[in-house]
Amino acid sequence: MKKDPDLESALSRNRRWMVNNQIKNIILRCPDQVASTDYLQKKFKSLDLQGQSLNWLKKYPCCFEVYRENNEYFCRLTKRMMFLVEEEESVKDSQEPVFVERLAKLLMMSKNQRLNVSKVNELKRSFGFPDDYLLRIVPKHTDMFRVVNYTGRRSSMDIELIYWNPDFALSAVEISAKEKGCEPCFSCSLPTTWVKSWERFREFNSSPYISPYADLSDIVEGTVEMDKRNVALVHELLSLTLWKKLSIAKLGHFRREFSFPEKLNVLLLKHPGVFYVSNKYKIYTVLLREAYNGSELIEKDPLVVVKNKFGELMQEGLHEYNQRHCLMNLEKKKKKGVVTAGMPMNRKKDDKEIPEQNDQEGNLGGILDAEERKRFYKVLFDDDGK
Helix, strand or coil, rough: CCCCHHHHHHHHHHHHHHHHHHHHHHHHHHHHHEEHHHHHHHHHCCCCCCHHHHHHHHHCCCEEEEEECCEEEEEEEHHHHHHCCCCCCCHHHHHHHHHHHHHHHHHHHHHEEEEHHHHHHHHHCCCCCCCCHHHCCHHHHHEEEEEEECCCCCCHHHEEEECCCCCCCCCHHHHHHHCCCCCCCCCCCCCCCCCHHHHHHHHHHHHCCCCCCCCCCCCCCHHHHHHHHHHHHHHHHHHHHCCCCEEEEHCCCCCCHHHCCCCHHHHHHCCCCCCCECCCCHEEEEEHHHHHHHCCCCCCCCCHHHHHHHHHHHHHHHHHHHHHHHHHHHHHHHHHHCCCCCCCCCCCHEEEEEHCCCCCCHHHHHHHHHHHHHHHHHHHHCCCCC
């Protein structure tokens, strides 16, 4: 699929946020919400980071407070970060009815109205579910859900729907059509110059829309109707997520439950007007094109608004870190007599020359976007490349 710079940028921004959010969650789970940098270092592999945890944490002084005690470095969240954590918990409490509806919709779209708990856990953050949703949400709504285990094995614990709410059985496409007063159909978000793709889209869209909540018993595998239903199902799943995107590999884990085709990626690539498939960070991800305007989400979930504040705080700290190191390098150069005060640095480095990874600072190639990498390496290197 042809790359879309705006959507690639959206994935890059989410990736930077996700890494620090995981560090935040690790710290919150520690006793007194304090973690040693040695402990965080052991977690770096699972975060797909390299280098020293201390160096990484120092890049985000607005988020993480690093201090030394008994010759050992420790980290805790800053006061501003803790305010955001409290705000996020408050939003989660107020969003409980939304989580109930999302969970019910997931179960209603599954073949037996039942999903494995461990599989749901893989996607719970994508849908905004709190980590303790099994304790916070399910027991409060015993009229709608129950946890069952038909085999006795711990890994076989399932969430089962026990009440079908017809008000929930409307997809995002159907709700939008109802508001516009027209028949439900998919929208295409491709440039008009993509003539052949538009032709294929119009042909696909000309047949009746099939709801992902419809009964599958009358739909034959391998037909246009089944394709239509599968596209509607993926569209609805993406519509329910916070960032309107999901990992294709994780979607594939639900192949049996949602009756997905074996080659799900092929189905998605056949419909570039509806979906955008990216391999950024060597992870295949599918995004809902219509949900984005450029690199920005058109409608932002309240949880996304809070998480964006975290991203802004993170960027503020990164800017502060870069400014500080820029001044330090200028001071070094002045002492060496290389530059005079106020003289700009002339090191030219184009994007392609910037290495993908730096062992001292972590996986910056994957975390920072092009402009940030330029700024970072500009302040990191002297003119002689040292």
